[in-house]
Amino acid sequence: MKRTPTLAASLANSLANSAAALPPKAGAQFAPWGGPAALMNLMDALGLMRRYLCVLACAALLFSLVGCVREPETALRIGTNVWIGSEPLYLARELNRFDPAAVQLVEYPSASEVLRAFRNQAIDGMVISMDELFGLAVDGFQPKIILVVDVSHGADVVVGRRGMRTMRDLKGKSVAVESSALGAFVLSRALAVNGMQASDVNAVHIESNEQPSAFEKGLVDGAVTFDPYRAQFLRAGANTLFDSTQIPGEIVDLLAVRATVVEKQPKAIQSLLAGWFGAIDYMKSDPKDAAWRMGIRQQTTGEQFLEAEQGLLVPSREENLRMLGGATPELAVTGRRLLALMVDAKLLRPGLDIEGVLAPGPLAELLK
Secondary structure: OOOOHHHHHHHHHHHHHHHHOOOOOOOOOOOOOOHHHHHHHHHHHHHHHHHHHHHHHHHHHHHHHHHOOOOOOOOEEEEEEOOHHHHHHHHHHHOOOOOOOOEEEEEEOOHHHHHHHHHOOOOOEEEEEHHHHHHHHHOOOOEEEEEEEEEEOOOEEEEEOOOOOOHHHHOOOEEEEOOOHHHHHHHHHHHHHOOOOHHHOEEEEOOHHHHHHHHHOOOOOEEEEEOOHHHHHHHOOOEEEEEHHHOOOOOEEEEEEEHHHHHHOHHHHHHHHHHHHHHHHHHHHOHHHHHHHHHHHHOOOHHHHHHHHOOEEOOOHHHHHHHHOOOOOHHHHHHHHHHHHHHHOOOOOOOOOHHHHEOOHHHHHHOO
16 A cells, blocks of 8 residues: 655644644743642643644544555556467457556567566566466466466467478478477477477577568578468468467467456456457457458458467357366366476476466456
8 A cells, every 4th residue: 555654744744733833821830840830830731741642643543544545556558469369459459448547558579578578577467378477487477367368279380491291391400489488389399299309400599570581581491480470481482380289278378467466456457358358249249340450450451360360269258267267277277288298398397386377356256
């Protein structure tokens, strides 16, 4: 709670000045000590002292009351990168489905920048993949999952040059990977599923928005990517060598906020969640217009956006609550499997309590 000592001190001073201005008792004289006059002086002094003590007690009470005034909620800053799964948030903003004074969206060019902003406290929450959230949690940043945004079902891919058909064709080649946990995880799983090791390829750290250009210049022969950049690779002649349908349920995008935000900004979180599902409802009722609106930001046509959406599974309100809450949250089950894979691949330190990062409360409150 925010304290305002200046106001309290002002009130206390005002009261004290009022007490100081009280006139002495009529006829009071401060005679030398001794006899009835001294006794009268003492009684007058005690009376004044009682008045001062009363004033001080009132000032102390006012100070404590002023100090307990709750600080008003500030806007919730949510970071995203350029990714089709985040677009419903921007659609919600365009359709005025949440209060802009309660929720502010901050877009970054890559997931790495979003993570850096969260670590530096430049944002209060973010759209983030589950593997990346695990890294933040292990490092002590206390992210809390309030929503499952989507589950990748073909949206995350590994591409290679024209003529390549399988991951084995990338052996000994350079592969562009974003400097985030997700890129490393997708590449690790793509190699493992195809019986390969990390040493079979040369991973080159390039941010997702810079990868298509590097590919066209011949600096790399493959990349770990997603839409809208996947479409750019395919236009440049790349082939898809691996996609997330081969690792179902392992790549999950989440909306997470700091633990302190759950406690201090409940109204903003409710506005954010209501806006999200308002946008999802609009996407179902008018899919073409929604895709056209979201495609503009992604620099694709509405038809291309609808096609890209086929690679994502977006949970409903009720599905979300089953994934985050209940006696056995579904996300905790899939999360433990992902956690074990990451620890085995040395992508994460052990010791994370998965259920400790779940926060179903705000969504449960929304559904009441």
